[in-house]
Amino acid sequence: MGAADTSITAMGVVASLLQVAAIVIGGPLLLGLMAKVRARVEGRVGAPIHQPLLDLRKQMRKERIHAEHSSAVLIVVPFVFVSTAAVAGAIAPLVTTRPALATSADILVIVYLLLAGSVALALAGLDAGTAFGGMGSSRAMTIGALAEPALLLAVVAMSIQSGTSNVPAIVADTLNHPGWSASPQRLLSLGALIIVVVAETGRIPVDNPSTHLELTMIHEAMTLEYAGPELGLVSLGESMRLGLLLALTVNLFIPWGVAEQTGGLAIPLGLAVLIAKVAMLGVLISLFEVRSAKLRLFQVPELLAGAFVLAMLAIVAGLVTT
């Protein structure tokens, strides 16, 4: 495949829209699934898996409330947050390696699109001028600043292997070279990547998404001032990012099932496989979360430094073995 291929085909657009739809709907469902698993393990019945979607519907119908001293930032941010996640989801190789704009689906684009969402949310946290918002932003940015490089390096390790930083191409390459998934650099970067994903999506042990104590919050503190539809958008964005990151991680290491063509049954098949893979991973993460507690804030950097070192080792391993 050449970079000069036109990046927009009709089927590509369809595939992209399907991917977006998948994370828009799948993201909340994934959250619901993880909550359900947790409840079951804890011996509770738990809310239905589609509960997050119901919440979303409820929030959409509520009144819009803006904090007293807030500015346009508070209003714009949810859109930015959702659209960056959506665009990242549209171009990433989730269901197929050939979505629209696949040539543009550079790892840097995806990472920085997600960063744009994080930045936007951090600004939203500061907008109302409250102590908690600032606290959340500060903590989230700190964790982000440390997670970002680990993420980048983890992917660089894979990019070196493939000779490109284009994610669909990496995934496609991995499909063609099944042995790669078991190579040391892949495993090391997998470790780094999972830690980063956990940190970026605010899961235990980095953050507790269901906390209600302001002082321990990271992620929730930033969104304290959101209510109604905007809160809905932000929550949607969060679940989209979770879905996207998990799907991407899974596809980078276990790419089988991702459609290399956009025709015929390949795409529905890819979607089905993807859902299965992500659900599996979600369950695994949930099981892990049940068994662990949240880290102290100042131990998080140590965790991320570990991820960083893993990613670096991955690169070194790649350089040594090739």
Add this chain to the structure above:
Amino acid sequence: MTIPLFVVGLGIGVAGVLAGAVLPARIRVASIALLVSGACLVELLAAGSVLLSGRSRTFSSTAILPLAGLRLLLDPLGALFVAIVAFVGLAATVYLVRYAFAGLTTRSATACYALFVTSLLAVPAAANTGSFMFSWELMAISSLLLLLVEHRHRQSAREAAQWYGVMTQMGAASILLGLLVLGSHAGGQTFADIKSSAAGLSPTVRSVGFMLVLFGFSSKAGAVPFHVWLPRAHPEAPSPVSALMSGAMVSLGIYGIIRVGGDLLSGGLLWWWVLVIAMGVLSALFGALHATASSDLKRLLAYSTIDNMGLVLIGVGASGALWVTGRRDVAVLAMIAALFILVVHASFKGCLFLAAGAIERSTGTRDLDQLGGLIHRMKGTASVFAIAAFSIIALPPLSGFAGEWLLFQSLLHGFTDRNTTTVIALLAGVVAFALAGGLTAVAFVKAFGIGFIGRARSPGAGAATEVAGSMVAAMVLLAGPCLVLGVVPGLAIPLLAKAANVGLPSATPGPLVRGPNLELAGYYGAIEPALLLVALVVAGCLTWGVLKLVARRATRRAEAWGCGRELQTSRMQYTATSFAEPLQRVFSDVLRPDIDVEVTHVAESRFYEKALAYSNETDDAIERSFYRPVASAFRWWGERARRIQNGSVHRYLAFGFAALVMVLVVLA
């Protein structure tokens, strides 16, 4: 002999200097602004024509510059830098008209300003050592004097000027020595002489020459560990001057490295460039870390300049290293990446410094801990600041992103190099790139989030008003490329490629495909920022539409959540210092903050606190642990040396006697 356009531009600049020196106060600022912006426009035209046509222009005269002779040559590499300077100069000058305060309207300040811009324009066009050092030193002295416009009231400005002066003189001396060494071995002091005989010079001579100029140029570029002047000087200068310093002057340091190491010495030796990468890595990390820890807005921007120059140095170093090891196509890519970052850096950093000046003008402070809520009162400034800040964080599809992508690609494809040293250097480059990226995001979220949104933290910030239209226009002018070069970065590539072809002699065509997007040929990699922008807009509109459809109820304002506490004041907000505190804690070994908590108790009981003072200062660890001891060693010596001249005529005679006896003994 016809006088080329760029010399005419310099002439207009000189006219500006004279106008500043002689015209009466009433029309002084207006006329120098007219002349200087005229000079910038002419230079933009001249540089543009050189860049588009690829044909160089020359001018020389032995009547100017005694014993050395003036020699100017505008080739594409020089033209690119002239264009950068002229663009920032134009905006800064437009800004200056309404910004100029009492200290800036004096004869000396206006003349110095015109001189500063003119000399900045002249440096990239100089084609022999004499002309180069002449304009380089003019640039140094004029900017040094401009730092001092507020010398009466600002102790810090006087100190900054001292640091700046000494560092810049050290650098200039080193550059001069390096060029002289190269020139004398090459048999002539014109750049053409050096270039034509560079191949015949021994590696030792070339290395000595390059190391000397590298010290000087990297110090001007703010590279760690020669950066100490920068975080002092940039904040203290008047904002248009800061913008010029950071956007234009600092770039000329990079220009020098490319010109001498690449163009004149044809690439040189591998270890030079590994050293350059090492400095780049240090600068990127150190600059980014300090930027996150700074709460003075202009100091933050200054450290961010160090960070950005670090990235540029990584690019330049990677380019040189890969050039030497024979990976010429990737080398060109890395050079283009470095130049691209330089160009966009000039635009966003210039814009940010101008915005910082606007803030200082309206609020009376540039301490982020005193700001807040400016988005409500300074909408224009806030918007351009946001664009520039997001561009510097490299959010797509803004210009910073395209630059970082190019750099990332060149590093990535450099990894396939066979040379282990290069690969290790590139690995360090990638690590720095990644870490600095995350830290930059924190720094600028802090700058925008604490400075512009939230609630005002001081009366000054609460009473701020938008600055004059022309000042906003100047900022918009600089913010423009952030958007344009971000969305259609391909526009700049052919021009940058021409400049890179000079920087890397007899360059192979770079691996970038022509077009509005960035696309590699021979490697798999592309970005289409315009399409990304479309996609983002579509996604945003769709979301907005859905929301409109679903959520129909009205909006209302309510008090923010205060955890049940009734009274929420703006003092309860996170400040810049507190925002950065977690990161500061993580990196405390490098930053070594000086934290002080002072508790005053009520007289009656030690259990009740009357007042609590907290201070958190982060000064430059390199300055503290290296430069200050050296400075005090010199001061110590100065005190000791006074004994030489203790007033005793016998001692004085003894010196002569000893000299005489010594000479006799030696000759006997």
Add this chain to the structure above:
Amino acid sequence: MIGYAAALRLASGIVLLAAVAMLWRRDLRAAVPVLAVQGVALGVVAGTLALHQHDVGLGVTAFLVLIVKGFVVPLLVWRVVRRDPKIRETAPLVNVTASLVAAAVLIVLSFVVSAKITALSPSVATRLVPLGVATILVGYFLLVSRRRAVSQIVGLLLIDNGIALVTFLVTSGVPLIVELGSALDVLLVVVVLQVLVVNLRSRLGTFDLDQLKELHD
């Protein structure tokens, strides 16, 4: 009648001896006769050379030297010494014994140095050059090591006489115009110093050069 060579040697020897005597004696009043003797000896050196070479110009110079260095200059110095209440160099910076040892070393040095000069044109006269050089060095040493203003004037004059001796011995004098000029200069310097000493004394009340330490860094 002493021969040319013997006369030359004797007179040159006296010049150096006079210099060493200055280093030896602490009594400032002794400076005047010693200087006079040295000046006369210098005149004799020039005269001897003039006779030997039948050079009228040198003869004139010799006469001039005899008058200026043998009489006028010592007289001027006398006028300074007369006013100084403390007529002894009480505490030289280097004590007399050490000074004499130093002088011995300096004389050895001057022999070594002068070898090259002598080598260019060996003759009776040029073989005596070391004496002149030694006089210069001893004079310089006197300047460095003595505290009194008068001692410094004397030291200066010793240097000057030493140079004059060397001049006569190696080249039988420089062109007359230069000779005249330099003689006048020396005279003027002594006059200037004398005036300064008087002024300083009226300002500071002393001739002790250790008082001159107001100007320093």
Add this chain to the structure above:
Amino acid sequence: MLLVSILVIPLATGLIALVVPWRPLVGWMAAVSDAIVLALGIGLAIRTTSRGPMNALHGTLRADALSAFMVLVIGTVALAAALQSVRYLRVEIARGACTPKRATLYIVLVQAFVTCMLGAVLAANLGVLWVAVEATTIATTFLVGHRGTSKALEASWKYVVLCSVGIALAFLGTVLVYFAAIHPGGGPVVAHGVNTLDWTSLMSVAHRLNPDVLRLAMALIVLGYGTKVGLAPMHSWLPDAHSQAPAPVSALMSGVLLSVAFYALLRFKAIADAALGPAFPRTLLVVVGITSLVVAASLLLGQRDYKRLLAYSSIEHMGLLALGAAAGSALAIAAVLLHVLGHGITKAVLFLASGELHQSEGTSEIAKVPALLSRRPALGAIMAVGLVALVGFPPFVLFASEFSMFRAEVDVGMGWVVAVTFICLVVIFAAIASQGRRLLLGEPAVDAVQETTPRSVTVPLVIALAVCGLLGVIAWPLQSLLHAAAHVVAR
């Protein structure tokens, strides 16, 4: 005729001043005489560059392009100093610190001083040159002590003792050169005559001179004239004399007297180069040059007195000249001469400005006259620009001359020397910058008086600085003269 009138005019003015009682007109007359000297110097420069050297008084006086250039420098600085002298004397008399009689003495001595310097550069005979240089010492001793304070007397004592000793060594050196000239190798003994010490005849036999003797002679000459030039370690008189002399005299001493002595060094160096090859004189000059720079840098670091600051800066610049001369190529010498001119004008401006400051403030301690730019804007600005010019920033002429000197030095393989020079220069810059900062910048005390400086003082100084700036950018009027002069003594 031209040469004689150059000497006679200032001397005659001095004699007139001797008989006419003091009045400002006498001072103006002196200034006019200096202006005439300058004009004649220009004429001389044009003549010597176009038609070669000229002689007068049966070969006693001789002027080549180098002498002509020196006459120009002397004329320029003397004119600036004379203009300021009138004001200096007027103020001193008004304060009662000076009597009309002493004013007469001042003018007479200054004229004698200028005549001596002119005589030194126009002398054909190196012996006469020595006499003239020694005579400058005598003429200036009372000028240094002119203020009559104990400090001034102390300075003049040190000045006369140290310089006399030094210059005596130079005489010894001259004698040895003479000796060598009488006994040139590879030929018969030359009958010594009046012309043997003439520079032209010495140059014609230079390659035959005995190297051993000439080595000794050159060393003595460097030490001897070096004292007068102010090269370390024989520099010690300089800070005292320069800081105590009346400002116009300091300007003359620092601006030209040092350079005149340096001119003598240049002449001898040309002979030594021809006789010994470049290595020996170069080593000597490099040693004294570097020592001077190190001493200047060390003492500038902790300097507390602005006049002494300028004095040490003179030592620094003389060190630079010595290094330039050490390089010795045509470019180096041209640069050295340009530096002489540039330093002369710049240092004169600074000394005159600091004299004005000293007269109004009564102290030369930096700490006691802070924030000048705020308190005395015009004077402060002149000093600021002067200091900028002094540390060698463009567009001022010292940049051009230093650049070309360094270039020439590196070209002859003195790279290490230049490296050390640069280290010293950076330290000196740092020192001058920090002293200048204390002197010029900052907020004045609340009760500090704001004073303006009269135009009659500032205008000449501003013009001089403008000339300095202009010469640093455009040099065509000087270029041919510089090259012609450089070729006189360059290797």
